[in-house]
Amino acid sequence: MSGCFKEDLTWRDVTPKAAWLNRRQLIAGGAGALAMGSIVGPAAASLNAVKTDYGAGLDPNPLEDITSYNNFYEFGTGKGDPVQNAHMLTTEPWSIEIDGLVDNPGTYSMEDVLEGVTLEERIYRFRCVETWSMVVPWVGFELADLLGKAGVQDGARYVAFETAYRPEEMPGVRSRVIEWPYREGLRLDEAMHPLTILATGLYGEPMPKQNGAPIRLVVPWKYGYKSIKSIVRISLVREQPPTAWNMYSAREYGFFSNVNPNRDHPRWSQKFERRIGGGLFSKKFETLMFNGYEEEVAGLYEGMDLIKNH
Template sequence: MAARPASGQASWKDEPMRLDWSDVTPEAVFMNRRAFLAAAGATLALPQGAGAAGAPAEDKPNTLDEITHYNNFYEFGTGKTDPAEYGGSFQPLPWSVQVDGLVDRPGSRALDEIAPARAVEDRIYRLRCVEGWSMVIPWNGVPLAGVLKAAGVQAGAKWVAFTSVLRPEQMPGQRRGVLDFPYVEALRLDEAMHPLTLLATGVYGKPLAVANGAPIRLVVPWKYGFKSAKSITRITLTDTRPPTTWNMLQPREYGFYANVNPDVDHPRWSQASERRIGGGLLGGRRPTLMFNGYADQVASLYAGMDLARDY
């Protein structure tokens, strides 16, 4: 069952546009799901932000084939189809994630400890790539905040760092030196603790495909996609801002915060509009939404910051 909005937040029913499970699944599957929930006495709801105000009416989820066959995952190669084509040798299970740094209870946690089935939620989020393309993806996962709270965040913690897997024997892109692997990313603590920030373990109710970052990845829907580290093996809380892969490689093009902003262009292309994957050559472009459409939920995180700069 999908989670209800956090206490104090507006209900999804208050939003003029929202993404709904009836938009995600085939009708027969949707009706079966509704019948099951009714029999169990449950109600079907989506978390705050699943369909933010101002979303285009045609904002439908992408197909599973599109989601799993159009990806940036340089560990397997630089081509969009490389992760699906060359990911067959990658073994995502068994898996564990080391949680350490400024926490009271550091240690290695198995996947089913981080994301037990009873805690998994349904989140339909937009995904916006810094390259100018976008998707809508029905994720399954757990809020990152819960994982951090369970580890016991210490008072001095200000940042959360993520390290992706390093397996060059299974990931051919790691043998080509395009990036300095392992891939690393980071968030400010309040970003990491925000209710929208997700550790995803599935799509469309199925375990994550290798191409999507199996078996567990970060999803931060108001930021460009490169901020959402895939195949995470370590989460570290720290009092100093951690280095991040793309920002180290080219800080002018890939800012640390990387919030989606239609008014701030990439040095080599405009960010004012985006191409929706699956939308066709002529009908796929649409205006980019500030914070990818989640401004009502996250803009307060950046009060007083100059959004034309990426600190």
């Protein structure tokens, strides 16, 4: 956020609890016995995210649902493949290459990425283009924070993202289901929107690998595939970047991919959705415009034909 560079410090500028807790544990670990490990382990795993009002009134899906029903084609096309295979992904160390129209290009380690950010818990609706949905208590921070660190230059109009591509760790990429690496993109104003977050965890714990560890995008008013997982590269660019599903079929998957019950996918209706976890007799319900975030984001698309620009 631009706030990072002003003098009026806020609570957001305070070292996150997670960071200082880690520091203490490092000291304790260094000083003490091996037995400490058993105490440090679970404590370090918890992200100590600040609770927020996002999603008040929403009932999150159980962790079990969120971590067992995934689309992460790098690990297979079945919904249960990611939970089976994602353990192969090495997430430590991890870094993100930030390049393009930025003042501070370079390789950002996870420590660099997380430095000075406050992790928040935000409960968001998550709507897949396949008409299922869930409610997820993400832990993350605004993408704008990271873009602020990188220093977005004037000419930048879009942000492009890339998922890791590691054939030796990702059995799914051996088959060319789509063109790898997985790519996504946002218009700069969408990327800077306060609802757009980079998530590093869910349910207060570090991100499970099948959900896009160690860091993924979450754009709650767009179909799930826009929320790219396991990000290794972020580029600030002038032109609209190519995106994975749009490259596969532009007619089916638009660049914007805003959740829109009035614009059907050519192969199925988008009017209704079903929340996962409801069993065999789970009822469908009506999908909300912009997935229920109309008030917050409709302004981004004023005057645009959302059927044409789907």
